Amino acid sequence: MKLKRSSRLVDMTAYLLRHPQQVISLSYFSERYQSAKSSISEDLTIIKENFESQEIGRLQTQAGAAGGVCYMPYMGLAEVERLLGTLRQQMTQKDRLLPGGYLYMTDLLGKPAYINAIGRLIASVFIDEKLDAVMTMETKGIPLAYAVASQRSIPVVIVRRSSKVTEGSTVSINYISGSSKRIQTMVLPRRSLKEHARVLIVDDFMKAGGTMKGMTSMIQEFGAEVAGMAVLVETKEEQPKLVDRYVSLLKLAIPDRQETPIIENGNVYDWLPKQHVNPTNV
């Protein structure tokens, strides 16, 4: 389709936003818009400058025959602070505290606006990491895993508590879930991960870290690698956790006999890549 530059810029931007982390050749855009590569290159420079000034993401150019341009989403610091502030405000409600030191978050995990923003933030933290898959443990971590994976155009791998005849042969490991101090089982179909795959593990909540530790063991069973670990909320108690070097967006503290949870920022600011300057007020 032959478009004038302003329409080309809108269509190209929409195309890039719909194909995160995918290398798109200049030839593709040149044919799509029936325009010279030099015009396309100028267009991409305009988009890149706007993406970066508006903190929407990076537009990386890759040289060579298989080269092209790749949109890598990231969330700017101002948006990070707004998102964490909103989540803290939503979670600091008296009736969210559950027996056993849990926090009711299912309503928040079910809101696309929240879960997609949380996915974009976690993807921002790992923007410089090569990732082949996102792993989570059924059930509440699943929306979060898809939100992160969609920012990187990579698959989600869901670990279950028991094997299903509909998933073929499986690998099964036992782990101690710190929450319940009981030996539990994790199961993953053999087809899920290739050797040397780099896997980001995400979950909605971390108490003792046993579930996260179990998933790292599962990844090792497949000869794959843990590229990182991220949770939406960790508990301030149950320290030290059974894993270290994980990212947490928020931290739950439960003061004695107080019914209202205290929600603080987790360690995410320590993990944000260099283009985010750490705020002074956290």
Ligand SMILES: O=P(O)(O)OC[C@H]1C[C@H](OP(=O)(O)OP(=O)(O)O)[C@H](O)[C@@H]1O
């Ligand atoms: O750090 P740990 O002590 O291992 O606990 C974290 C677990 C517990 C909880 O899952 P559940 O609520 O048990 O299960 P589901 O997500 O299926 O509701 C949460 O989603 C993490 O997976």
